[in-house]
Amino acid sequence: MKTPLLDQIDTPADLRRFKEKDLRQIADELRSDLIDAVSQTGGHLGAGLGVVELTVALHYVFNTPDDRLIWDVSHQAYPHKILTQRRERMRTVRQEGGLSGFAKRTESEYDPFGAGHSSTSISAGLGMAVARDLAGAKNNVVSVIGDGAMSAGMAYEAMNNAGALDARLIVILNDNDMSIAPPTGAMSHYLARLVSGKTYRTLRNRARDFTQRLPDFFREGARKTEEYTRGFFTGGTLFEELGFYYIGPIDGHDLDALVPVLKNVRDAETGPILVHVVTKKGKGYEPAESSADKYHGVSKFDVITGAQSKSKGNAPSYTNVFASSLIEEARHDDKIVAVNAAMPAGTGLDKFGEAYPTRTFDVGIAEQHAVTFCAGLATEGYKPFAAIYSTFLQRAYDQVVHDVAIQHLPVRFAIDRAGFVGADGATHAGSFDTAYLCPLPGFVVMASSDEAELRHMVRTAAAYDEGPISFRYPRGNGTGVDMPERGEVLEIGKGRLIKEGSKVAILAFGTRLTDSLAAAEELDGYGLSTTVADARFAKPLDTDLVERLARNHEVLITVEEGSSGGFAAQVLQHLASVGLLDMGLKIRPIVMPDAFVDHGVPAKMNAEAGLDKAGIVSTVFRALGREESEAARRA
Ligand SMILES: Cc1ncc(C[n+]2csc(CCOP(=O)(O)OP(=O)(O)O)c2C)c(N)n1
Ligand SMILES: CC(=O)[C@@H](O)[C@H](O)COP(=O)(O)O
Numbered sequence: 089m090k091t092p093l094l095d096q097i098d099t100p101a102d103l104r105r106f107k108e109k110d111l112r113q114i115a116d117e118l119r120s121d122l123i124d125a126v127s128q129t130g131g132h133l134g135a136g137l138g139v140v141e142l143t144v145a146l147h148y149v150f151n152t153p154d155d156r157l158i159w160d161v162s163h164q165a166y167p168h169k170i171l172t173q174r175r176e177r178m179r180t181v182r183q184e185g186g187l188s189g190f191a192k193r194t195e196s197e198y199d200p201f202g203a204g205h206s207s208t209s210i211s212a213g214l215g216m217a218v219a220r221d222l223a224g225a226k227n228n229v230v231s232v233i234g235d236g237a238m239s240a241g242m243a244y245e246a247m248n249n250a251g252a253l254d255a256r257l258i259v260i261l262n263d264n265d266m267s268i269a270p271p272t273g274a275m276s277h278y279l280a281r282l283v284s285g286k287t288y289r290t291l292r293n294r295a296r297d298f299t300q301r302l303p304d305f306f307r308e309g310a311r312k313t314e315e316y317t318r319g320f321f322t323g324g325t326l327f328e329e330l331g332f333y334y335i336g337p338i339d340g341h342d343l344d345a346l347v348p349v350l351k352n353v354r355d356a357e358t359g360p361i362l363v364h365v366v367t368k369k370g371k372g373y374e375p376a377e378s379s380a381d382k383y384h385g386v387s388k389f390d391v392i393t394g395a396q397s398k399s400k401g402n403a404p405s406y407t408n409v410f411a412s413s414l415i416e417e418a419r420h421d422d423k424i425v426a427v428n429a430a431m432p433a434g435t436g437l438d439k440f441g442e443a444y445p446t447r448t449f450d451v452g453i454a455e456q457h458a459v460t461f462c463a464g465l466a467t468e469g470y471k472p473f474a475a476i477y478s479t480f481l482q483r484a485y486d487q488v489v490h491d492v493a494i495q496h497l498p499v500r501f502a503i504d505r506a507g508f509v510g511a512d513g514a515t516h517a518g519s520f521d522t523a524y525l526c527p528l529p530g531f532v533v534m535a536s537s538d539e540a541e542l543r544h545m546v547r548t549a550a551a552y553d554e555g556p557i558s559f560r561y562p563r564g565n566g567t568g569v570d571m572p573e574r575g576e577v578l579e580i581g582k583g584r585l586i587k588e589g590s591k592v593a594i595l596a597f598g599t600r601l602t603d604s605l606a607a608a609e610e611l612d613g614y615g616l617s618t619t620v621a622d623a624r625f626a627k628p629l630d631t632d633l634v635e636r637l638a639r640n641h642e643v644l645i646t647v648e649e650g651s652s653g654g655f656a657a658q659v660l661q662h663l664a665s666v667g668l669l670d671m672g673l674k675i676r677p678i679v680m681p682d683a684f685v686d687h688g689v690p691a692k693m694n695a696e697a698g699l700d701k702a703g704i705v706s707t708v709f710r711a712l713g714r715e716e717s718e719a720a721r722r723a
């Protein structure tokens with residue numbers, strides 16, 4: 089693969105030394121370099137391919153990093169990384185110690201704002217624009233946001249504020265008519281109408297003519313600009329009503345159109361501007377173009393065939409077990425409905441949707457709405473399952489508290505991606521759900537230790553009508569245990585004893601149970617007779633079980649793949665309240681570290697957190713004051 093022009097670019101300043109006529113070739117080279125890099129690492133591909141020309145044009149026209157360029161979600165920022173001094177390290181992306189898969193402030197001065205969650209770019213950009221104005225500076229601020237990300241309320245909150253402030257902020261709406269899955273919602277239909285109109289087709293033919301004329305209009309001021317944009321294009325009125333100058337739709341792969349338009353936008357002395365750019369997700373790589381959802385995020389793949397190297401586990405994924413269990417429950421109960429926020433495949437609800445299309449709702453990237461929508465459904469006697477990743481549910485915390493918990497509504501929360509997620513790193517880690525749900529009065533909080541337990545918990549949640557209930561499960565495959573056709577209804581607030589010993593007790597919450605059992609076996613081998621229990625519930629806590637473990641053992645270890653303040657905090661609070669911490673019990677909570685852990689491999693992340701077999705054994709040895717024997721054992 090020859091990339092003679094790209095080879096001369098280390099920074100955007102190098103790019104800006106080229107003639108405009110070279111940009112096409114640079115974009116082509118950038119695209120092949122991107123495909124080659126991601127084929128070796130895996131990662132987000134389709135979105136980056138779609139913004140290759142836009143990335144080149146933006147860095148060519150704007151004076152980054154002084155001009156601030158903010159990528160929404162930032163999964164599409166790989167071409168930006170290649171042009172901003174990170175090309176050499178692209179083949180380390182999402183690997184331990186390598187580049188992040190997202191924009192990250194600590195990684196580069198060209199990343200003025202980090203992301204991973206969607207729809208933050210306009211708010212952040214507006215903050216930067218206002219800060220610039222307060223400081224009397226003159227740089228530009230550009231936020232690039234996708235059509236999927238445009239479905240979230242935050243984007244409108246920001247535009248509402250930007251319009252009122254009349255701040256000089258440039259928003260590029262990158263409309264590829266795709267979220268991860270095909271987009272849903274009225275806004276998506278509205279954008280489609282703007283794009284499919286006759287105006288867009290004629291504009292493509294007149295792009296050069298248009299861009300030659302644009303500077304005059306901007307120089308003549310805002311009134312003329314508005315006249316121009318309204319005169320040449322239909323639509324855009326929603327953005328105009330919010331106080332933005334709307335420009336577009338523009339073919340985002342046509343550099344001859346993009347560059348002059350962006351130059352004019354850069355030089356315009358106006359308030360907020362929205363440039364509506366139309367692109368194709370996966371552009372320039374046939375497998376990604378024809379299957380944009382499957383190439384949104386990829387594992388390593390063969391560039392020629394496009395075949396992704398999916399490692400087949402021996403056990404089903406937790407996501408699939410959740411989906412099949414819910415499908416089974418829905419067969420028995422027609423009040424069960426399922427809601428996801430733009431993650432149908434990620435949550436397994438695509439399968440539920442095939443079985444029950446009218447009982448499945450993809451609300452777009454709108455977790456807050458998803459939760460309150462479920463609350464509404466619950467008030468009418470439906471049994472909503474909100475299937476949301478742990479990390480994305482954070483965004484809907486007030487809705488969980490105010491709309492669900494306070495009203496004691498039986499919304500079922502299926503919390504996927506709980507624990508370390510690996511390659512997506514800190515922005516996507518499912519660390520905090522247990523800690524943020526346990527303090528809520530009346531909430532039932534469960535964690536499945538394996539896929540059979542997950543099946544039981546889906547059934548339990550379906551049967552539980554008293555109030556809100558949640559169950560968490562991790563990314564990836566189960567343990568391979570036998571699963572019943574249908575789960576059992578678990579007794580609320582009761583854990584299970586798995587193995588009985590006498591000196592050490594390990595109380596696991598969630599899938600760390602497997603390592604707890606392995607640790608127990610090793611400890612037994614050292615003459616430390618070890619009990620293992622699966623807590624199942626962090627709330628209500630099985631206080632009988634916890635007290636028994638505390639009274640009958642010298643050491644009690646709690647283990648969970650979650651942050652501090654979660655399950656361990658519940659156990660400690662209970663034991664402290666009943667005086668069982670006054671008796672010399674050696675209790676040691678093992679939780680995720682108090683740090684935002686970068687991308688890597690989940691097994692290693694757990695090992696570093698002391699959440700694996702070796703970590704549990706070491707913790708027991710340390711609790712018993714046997715560090716030296718432990719060191720010798722390890723040697
Ligand atoms: C708050 C939040 N919810 C869900 C996601 C998962 N997610 C990542 S990218 C994406 C689709 C974004 O679509 P769009 O903004 O159109 O970008 P595209 O991939 O099409 O370029 C989704 C749903 C997220 N990152 N953040
Ligand atoms: C960028 C983003 O938020 C999603 O694409 C996310 O990376 C998906 O994660 P999973 O692969 O765990 O579904």
Ligand SMILES: [Mg+2]
Pocket residue numbers: 234235236237262263264265266267
């Ligand atoms: Mg999109």
